[in-house]
Amino acid sequence: MVCLHATDPSTVYLSALARVEGMQVADLERALYVDRSLVKHLAMRRTLFVLPRDILGAAQVGASDRVAGRERRRLVRDVEAAGLHPDGERWLVESSAQVLAALSDGREATSSQLRIEIPLLQGTIPYAMHKSWGGHAPVGPRVLTTLSAAGHIVRASNDGAWTTSRPRWATMTSWLGAELAPPAEAYGVARLVECWLRAFGPGTLADIKWWLGSTVAAVRRALSDVGAAEVDLGDSRVGYVLPDDLEPAEPVAPWPALLPPLDPTTMGWYEREWYLGPYKPQIFDSTGNGGPTAWWDGRIVGGWRQTDTGDVVLQLLEDVGSDGRDALDAEAARLSSWLNGTRMLPRFPSPLFKG
Numbered sequence: 001m002v003c004l005h006a007t008d009p010s011t012v013y014l015s016a017l018a019r020v021e022g023m024q025v026a027d028l029e030r031a032l033y034v035d036r037s038l039v040k041h042l043a044m045r046r047t048l049f050v051l052p053r054d055i056l057g058a059a060q061v062g063a064s065d066r067v068a069g070r071e072r073r074r075l076v077r078d079v080e081a082a083g084l085h086p087d088g089e090r091w092l093v094e095s096s097a098q099v100l101a102a103l104s105d106g107r108e109a110t111s112s113q114l115r116i117e118i119p120l121l122q123g124t125i126p127y128a129m130h131k132s133w134g135g136h137a138p139v140g141p142r143v144l145t146t147l148s149a150a151g152h153i154v155r156a157s158n159d160g161a162w163t164t165s166r167p168r169w170a171t172m173t174s175w176l177g178a179e180l181a182p183p184a185e186a187y188g189v190a191r192l193v194e195c196w197l198r199a200f201g202p203g204t205l206a207d208i209k210w211w212l213g214s215t216v217a218a219v220r221r222a223l224s225d226v227g228a229a230e231v232d233l234g235d236s237r238v239g240y241v242l243p244d245d246l247e248p249a250e251p252v253a254p255w256p257a258l259l260p261p262l263d264p265t266t267m268g269w270y271e272r273e274w275y276l277g278p279y280k281p282q283i284f285d286s287t288g289n290g291g292p293t294a295w296w297d298g299r300i301v302g303g304w305r306q307t308d309t310g311d312v313v314l315q316l317l318e319d320v321g322s323d324g325r326d327a328l329d330a331e332a333a334r335l336s337s338w339l340n341g342t343r344m345l346p347r348f349p350s351p352l353f354k355g
Contacts (some may be wrong), residue, residue, distance in 0.1 A: 001015075002192070004050040006048040009164055013162055018257055028162075036053065036177075039154060041056060041059060041154065042064060042067055046213070058192055064150070095121055103174070108169065109168060110168055110169070111144055125139050152172060154170055154171070154176075186225065192212060193222040202239035205238075208240070228241065229242070229246060254327070256295065256331045257295040258295075261289065261350070262289060263293065267290055276300050282303070283303060284350060285348055291303055294315070296320045302315050306339070309341065
């Protein structure tokens with residue numbers, strides 16, 4: 001994997017569990033909060049990911065800087081439109097400086113603590129007032145989001161359980177113990193594309209552009225930089241692989257998997273028909289978020305959910321045969337045992353999950 005989706009806090013743990021035999025919550029928490037070899041960071045497509053520390057700099061220049069620029073412009077515009085501050089740019093510069101000053105001694109602080117300490121972080125912005133779900137959102141967390149996308153601060157310790165997100169914020173430098181020191185932008189984009197091809201190739205130009213949240217020109221340049229080779233995907237479709245990945249893959253035995261919402265495999269490609277089949281309406285919500293999935297032999301064949309007692313039950317959309325059903329039943333039992341009654345409620349439940 002390149003990274004793990006972290007918008008839904010449970011996903012990080014369940015995605016790791018699906019790939020690491022015997023993993024426990026404490027193992028991942030040690031990597032996140034003690035060793036800090038994994039870091040939560042806003043990156044591609046304004047999505048929160050858990051990234052290995054060694055590609056964090058590449059993600060910063062290859063994706064996060066672009067996200068930070070958009071977040072900054074949106075925030076300035078919304079603050080001025082709401083009448084909170086007449087000069088939104090000046091307000092953002094001052095409030096950001098005060099956040100960094102408050103965290104400069106290496107401390108960690110929650111969003112609520114920082115809002116109390118820094119009056120410039122107070123106030124709300126209306127959103128979607130013409131909709132039933134509209135309301136007013138506090139402006140302080142959006143300042144923190146902008147600063148985090150720019151690589152200045154980071155989601156540090158978590159005050160909640162592994163199924164919740166209650167981050168304490170720290171400066172990136174104090175959390176990592178060193179400056180981030182990102183590389184040149186072109187190198188960062190190429191590094192991300194190389195990592196994607198290593199994990200997901202072959203893939204199309206549309207796949208890589210969507211995953212990276214960048215432009216066709218940037219992706220083409222990165223493909224050239226990594227020496228990617230074109231391959232025939234059939235139906236006149238062109239895919240790309242790394243130059244050392246041209247040999248045919250060895251066949252593997254059919255395998256089962258129960259993956260969480262927003263798992264990186266479910267979300268890895270833009271063109272998904274080859275593994276999703278006709279099940280997009282059941283698996284993905286209206287904004288493109290994938291729900292819990294059941295896989296058999298390299299394809300999505302349904303989903304899964306939990307009962308009120310926390311037991312995992314399958315929601316198959318097709319007959320997978322007796323071998324497939326037995327294998328998936330065993331996965332459901334294994335996941336139920338691991339969860340041990342803990343209920344995982346997706347932030348973006350699929351239509352199938354909502355049933």
